Amino acid sequence: ISDEHYNVKVFYTHAGCTLVALNPFQPIPDLYSLDVMKEYHCAPQPKEFKPHIFIVAEEAYRNVRGQLEPVNQSLVVSGESGAGKTWTSRCLMKYYATVAASSSVVKSQNTVERIERRVLDSNPIMEAFGNACTLRNNNSSRFGKYIQLQLDRCQLLVGASVQTYLLEKTRVACPPDNERNFHIFYQMMKGATDEQRKEWKMPRGQRFTWLPKSEKTLEEDCFHETVEAMVHLGINAERQRQIFRILAGILQLGNVNFSSSADESQLCNLDEQSKGIGSAELLCVPAEELQTCLRVRTLKAGKQSVLKPCPQAECSMRRDCLAKVIYAQLFEWLVTFINNSICADESMWCNFIGVLDVYGFECFHINNLEQLCINYANEKLQQHFVAHYLRAQQEEYVCLDLIEGSPVSVFSLLNEESRLNRVSDTKTFRTRLEKELCGNANISWDKFSKEPHFTVAHYAGKVNYQIQGMVEKNKDPVPPELISLLQKSDNPLLHQIFTDKETENPTNKGLSKVTVVSKFKNSLESLMRILHTTTPHYTRCIKPNPDCKPLTFQKEEVDMWRLTATGFFGKR
Numbered sequence: 376i377s378d379e380h381y382n383v384k385v386f387y388t389h390a391g392c393t394l395v396a397l398n399p400f401q402p403i404p405d406l407y408s409l410d411v412m413k414e415y416h417c418a419p420q421p422k423e424f425k426p427h428i429f430i431v432a433e434e435a436y437r438n439v440r441g442q443l444e445p446v447n448q449s450l451v452v453s454g455e456s457g458a459g460k461t462w463t464s465r466c467l468m469k470y471y472a473t474v475a476a477s478s479s480v481v482k483s484q485n486t487v488e489r490i491e492r493r494v495l496d497s498n499p500i501m502e503a504f505g506n507a508c509t510l511r512n513n514n515s516s517r518f519g520k521y522i523q524l525q526l527d528r529c530q531l532l533v534g535a536s537v538q539t540y541l542l543e544k545t546r547v548a549c550p551p552d553n554e555r556n557f558h559i560f561y562q563m564m565k566g567a568t569d570e571q572r573k574e575w576k577m578p579r580g581q582r583f584t585w586l587p588k589s590e591k592t593l594e595e596d597c598f599h600e601t602v603e604a605m606v607h608l609g610i611n612a613e614r615q616r617q618i619f620r621i622l623a624g625i626l627q628l629g630n631v632n633f634s635s636s637a638d639e640s641q642l643c644n645l646d647e648q649s650k651g652i653g654s655a656e657l658l659c660v661p662a663e664e665l666q667t668c669l670r671v672r673t674l675k676a677g678k679q680s681v682l683k684p685c686p687q688a689e690c691s692m693r694r695d696c697l698a699k700v701i702y703a704q705l706f707e708w709l710v711t712f713i714n715n716s717i718c719a720d721e722s723m724w725c726n727f728i729g730v731l732d733v734y735g736f737e738c739f740h741i742n743n744l745e746q747l748c749i750n751y752a753n754e755k756l757q758q759h760f761v762a763h764y765l766r767a768q769q770e771e772y773v774c775l776d777l778i779e780g781s782p783v784s785v786f787s788l789l790n791e792e793s794r795l796n797r798v799s800d801t802k803t804f805r806t807r808l809e810k811e812l813c814g815n816a817n818i819s820w821d822k823f824s825k826e827p828h829f830t831v832a833h834y835a836g837k838v839n840y841q842i843q844g845m846v847e848k849n850k851d852p853v854p855p856e857l858i859s860l861l862q863k864s865d866n867p868l869l870h871q872i873f874t875d876k877e878t879e880n881p882t883n884k885g886l887s888k889v890t891v892v893s894k895f896k897n898s899l900e901s902l903m904r905i906l907h908t909t910t911p912h913y914t915r916c917i918k919p920n921p922d923c924k925p926l927t928f929q930k931e932e933v934d935m936w937r938l939t940a941t942g943f944f945g946k947r
């Protein structure tokens with residue numbers, strides 16, 4: 376496909392009940408200015424104006440009070456990676472923070488903050504910790520999010536709450552080739568003061584295995600903006616210090632390598648000069664215990680425990696697992712903190728407008744559990760869309776039934792396999808899937824393929840899912856020794872996030888016993904329950920060229936744009 380320059384000056388169009396947004400990949404002067412917001416907000420009939428995201432925003436806003444009974448609204452923003460979902464969500468939040476600004480103020484560290492400011496300040500923090508530069512987008516969200524903007528009786532914004540989905544935590548320890556780790560690490564590397572560098576064991580020029588492409592500078596690498604937002608949200612200096620020490624500890628952990636010892640019954644050798652001591656210091660855990668945890672497995676046999684040295688590959692896996700579990704829990708803590716800081720008291724608000732920014736449908740060369748979950752979420756939303764807008768008979772959703780149904784589905788079989796206390800055999804599992812699910816027309820197998828996989832016919836196309844590693848990913852096991860170690864940390868935050876986890880769940884399901892798909896299915900179901908009680912508005916973002924070039928529109932995309940502009944909305 377050749378690149379062609381099209382002179383596109385219109386970036387929004389209506390396609391039936393959906394607003395389609397074309398990403399210009401360049402700031403367009405005056406497209407989102409305060410004056411433009413006010414114009415749409417004050418217009419007697421905003422719909423008569425040029426198509427714009429503010430029409431959707433204003434319509435939802437007016438809809439809340441439109442009927443006899445107020446109705447909550449949701450704005451569903453979809454599209455592939457880099458299409459502009461995060462941008463659009465931010466735009467919607469800014470719109471309400473402007474047109475629905477209340478006079479409520481909250482106290483934060485001796486300063487008085489307006490609530491809208493706080494709500495907007497949650498964005499840079501979540502993006503610093505949850506976004507990364509990928510091949511498809513320099514600022515790609517590696518999690519899904521649903522933000523509820525809370526309105527009082529006078530329809531003023533008085534608070535908000537955030538729910539996140541499926542953070543891609545593997546990136547912390549295994550950033551994909553030619554991509555980066557989460558922004559926050561680079562922000563620290565670039566923005567630290569000399570004193571901080573010393574404290575974080577991060578001298579200039581230091582190389583970290585887990586920080587590829589650190590020579591590249593992005594506009595997202597803005598450390599002081601993140602810190603400023605933290606201050607506004609009430610994360611005090613001491614807490615910040617604890618957070619950054621944890622992150623620095625993770626980076627040090629990435630530089631720890633293992634080599635096999637000659638005798639298998641002996642511990643693997645620690646390669647790195649500091650032998651993980653730097654990491655232990657920063658995570659405030661005893662160095663020796665860290666070294667043991669990474670290299671020794673405790674096997675329980677009745678009341679007795681047997682210690683077994685781990686082979687090299689397992690040591691590395693344990694190291695990665697430690698980093699992932701710390702990062703994921705830290706992210707969760709941050710989201711809870713943000714919620715406590717921006718959520719209004721229940722008595723203060725009566726309606727909400729929800730903004731849903733979910734990852735679009737994914738189909739890569741190799742797809743695994745992550746893509747299965749993402750595409751499952753897209754199937755759910757598609758079902759919601761069809762049911763709501765096309766008022767179609769609730770046609771049977773064979774594909775959803777295949778993925779999540781009962782008694783047998785891909786998820787149920789995955790869960791069953793994950794609960795068995797043994798290493799899953801890929802070929803056996805594939806045979807089991809085939810035997811149990813062969814009656815469903817939406818699943819197929821390529822008998823001649825070397826890699827065991829299954830193919831699902833989704834509404835948006837067929838996707839091959841690799842079976843290798845899927846069960847392990849679903850189990851997402853965390854060795855209990857690692858959790859015990861972290862509970863001993865003298866870093867109050869690290870200690871807290873791992874101690875709360877274990878005590879809050881008396882059935883002792885702990886961190887590892889709920890499978891990934893069960894957890895995701897539950898959170899998605901509660902999201903769908905909320906969506907069903909609201910009036911939805913769909914916005915579809917389009918990425919007009921794969922290289923994120925400003926104002927460059929490939930023929931194929933422009934044709935699609937023209938088609939949508941004339942009212943056709945296909946299945947893309």
Ligand SMILES: Nc1ncnc2c1ncn2[C@@H]1O[C@H](COP(=O)(O)OP(=O)(O)OP(=O)(O)O)[C@@H](O)[C@H]1O
Nearest residue numbers: 400401402456457458459460461462512514515516
């Ligand atoms: N309306 C717009 N005007 C100017 N630039 C935009 C607009 N929408 C998006 N962009 C640019 O495109 C980039 C990608 O957009 P964004 O990060 O919102 O994509 P996304 O759909 O959220 O992707 P991902 O799924 O990877 O998170 C942004 O960083 C921004 O530079």
